[in-house]
Amino acid sequence: MNDAIVKRPRSIPDQKIAAFTGEGAYHGSTKPRPQAVQVAPAVVVEEMRPTTLEAYAAAGVRSIADFEATFPNRYDVRAILPVPAQDEIMADGVTFCWCHIDEAIAEAGPLTRRVLEEMTKHLRRDKRFVYIDSKIQWFEQGDVPVDSRHWHVDGSIAVRDERVQALGHRLLHDMRARLDGAAPPTYLAYQSSTHCATQFATAPVALRMPELIPNFDELDRQVRALDPPCEAQPASSIVGFDGLSLHRAVAARSAGWRLWIRCTETDHEIRLNPSIVECYGTVFRHG
Numbered sequence: 001m002n003d004a005i006v007k008r009p010r011s012i013p014d015q016k017i018a019a020f021t022g023e024g025a026y027h028g029s030t031k032p033r034p035q036a037v038q039v040a041p042a043v044v045v046e047e048m049r050p051t052t053l054e055a056y057a058a059a060g061v062r063s064i065a066d067f068e069a070t071f072p073n074r075y076d077v078r079a080i081l082p083v084p085a086q087d088e089i090m091a092d093g094v095t096f097c098w099c100h101i102d103e104a105i106a107e108a109g110p111l112t113r114r115v116l117e118e119m120t121k122h123l124r125r126d127k128r129f130v131y132i133d134s135k136i137q138w139f140e141q142g143d144v145p146v147d148s149r150h151w152h153v154d155g156s157i158a159v160r161d162e163r164v165q166a167l168g169h170r171l172l173h174d175m176r177a178r179l180d181g182a183a184p185p186t187y188l189a190y191q192s193s194t195h196c197a198t199q200f201a202t203a204p205v206a207l208r209m210p211e212l213i214p215n216f217d218e219l220d221r222q223v224r225a226l227d228p229p230c231e232a233q234p235a236s237s238i239v240g241f242d243g244l245s246l247h248r249a250v251a252a253r254s255a256g257w258r259l260w261i262r263c264t265e266t267d268h269e270i271r272l273n274p275s276i277v278e279c280y281g282t283v284f285r286h287g
């Protein structure tokens with residue numbers, strides 16, 4: 001069995017639902033994750049090297065400094081495909097969790113395969129791995145596709161080790177390393193529908209923040225206060241962005257099916273915990 005591929009029929013009664021807490025469910029979130037992605041511990045590639053944390057540990061620094069961060073918010077629409085029918089989304093049948101793209105294309109349903117084939121035209125092919133994540137989700141009005149509506153970036157340099165514990169935390173995202181360090185991961189994302197579109201910041205955002213952060217709460221508060229120009233991802237579009245692109249999930253404006261696909265180009269190898277498949281694709285509902 002390949003845990004990165006989920007083949008099963010979809011129906012509205014089968015849609016997994018959990019209470020919205022706002023606490024996480026992004027990869028690299030702060031929520032305890034017994035059923036989460038496990039990262040290969042051995043190799044730290046330059047793209048994911050926590051250089052700030054390394055410097056703190058080497059110098060015995062015990063307090064976290066602030067720095068001036070500018071998020072360039074690279075985001076552009078690469079393609080707009082025909083909006084699929086609701087039945088077509090529901091019947092597509094196969095979703096992926098950190099699946100290599102060639103395998104995903106071979107195993108995908110017809111709708112997903114068309115999107116993946118379009119995505120291949122826009123790949124940079126400058127990283128070691130190209131992974132596909134996808135979800136087919138049924139939303140009632142107000143449902144959220146992930147358990148957070150915070151402004152955040154994908155693929156942050158998240159560390160859980162003794163260096164982090166020495167600073168009094170369980171997890172820290174090395175934001176300075178991501179902003180000042182090696183080229184971040186790059187992404188292509190597709191979402192099928194008008195009723196639940198990810199929101200992307202479309203202009204640079206400059207702010208002062210800690211070099212290491214335990215979660216995205218404070219960054220979200222600052223970005224909301226700055227209220228930068230942003231765009232809702234168009235229906236059935238493929239957009240390009242990277243690990244410095246601020247974006248956030250929004251609640252569904254109406255009921256309906258949505259196909260979401262993300263392609264990640266990264267040097268960082270992902271190893272899966274099989275049980276993640278159990279919770280992947282859950283929607284989050286306010287009580």
Ligand SMILES: [Fe+2]
Pocket residue numbers: 026152153154247
């Ligand atoms: Fe994200």
